[in-house]
């Protein structure tokens with residue numbers, strides 16, 4: 357009985373400590389660099405993920421080919437599967453499947469002679485790349501292929517009419533795979549690899565210009581030219597700790613397509629996003645933050661991001677999506693931000 361009382365006292369003291377930890381309001385943080393960083397607001401946030409802790413990770417925007425209001429966002433829950441959210445942020449589908457870390461999509465592809473919008477994701481549950489079919493009804497799992505141990509970052513490329521998948525690893529390894537059509541099936545064949553020095557995650561491909569951008573989390577942002585062929589010595593675009601203000605970890609990378617394409621990188625260590633010209637000499641342009649307004653809290657400690665320049669309802673000049681590591685009213689989620697770059 358005495359033991360029980362002591363135990364209860366301990367529990368009580370732990371509980372009384374909790375509010376102090378939770379009361380750290382990430383949206384009230386004062387950033388020293390605030391005067392040089394643009395502040396944007398999210399207009400929509402998604403349904404929080406169903407699992408606690410660090411769970412939401414990487415979004416991908418699917419644009420409906422004819423009715424833009426039916427476009428949606430696919431988001432990974434790295435503890436349980438892939439969620440689909442409409443442009444109002446409501447979860448409209450959940451595909452329970454493995455431990456998907458990063459996801460990417462390509463629209464208007466052809467597989468086995470048929471038009472298809474495809475997605476693919478790195479799955480740490482069984483060391484595979486999983487593939488999904490996407491249409492206006494949502495997503496459907498179609499196939500998976502084994503890759504190396506712990507596929508972490510992931511992105512797709514459509515180079516020279518072929519679909520490529522790039523997998524990045526915590527070991528600094530990047531693998532290039534090509535999706536090949538067999539008579540009745542698909543095959544994912546490793547075609548090249550490249551070794552960088554430390555943990556990688558975010559990557560994004562510029563299909564038109566044969567380029568692959570990769571984030572080395574604690575080091576900087578790299579670009580591989582001619583990535584459709586061999587992965588040769590990349591060029592360093594920016595380094596953690598540079599005057600441009602990027603702070604480790606470098607996380608999600610995405611491309612804003614326009615006549616002058618832009619690269620956006622999540623600078624996770626200072627809750628900001630750096631913008632670069634996505635063509636040589638990859639000039640740094642600006643940084644922005646997603647801060648709280650009266651409706652939606654800001655995005656902090658962001659992992660994955662995606663952006664489109666397509667005009668969507670509520671997002672006339674484009675939509676930027678950012679994972680939020682600290683959702684003020686629940687578990688992690690994704691923020692939808694009207695953007696004009």
Ligand code: CA
Pocket residue numbers: 410411657659681
């Ligand atoms: Ca995280």
Ligand code: CA
Pocket residue numbers: 557573605607
């Ligand atoms: Ca990471």
Ligand code: CA
Pocket residue numbers: 413557607659660
């Ligand atoms: Ca991540």
Ligand code: CA
Pocket residue numbers: 382653654655656680681682683684
């Ligand atoms: Ca937040």
Ligand code: CA
Pocket residue numbers: 401652653683684685686
């Ligand atoms: Ca919120």
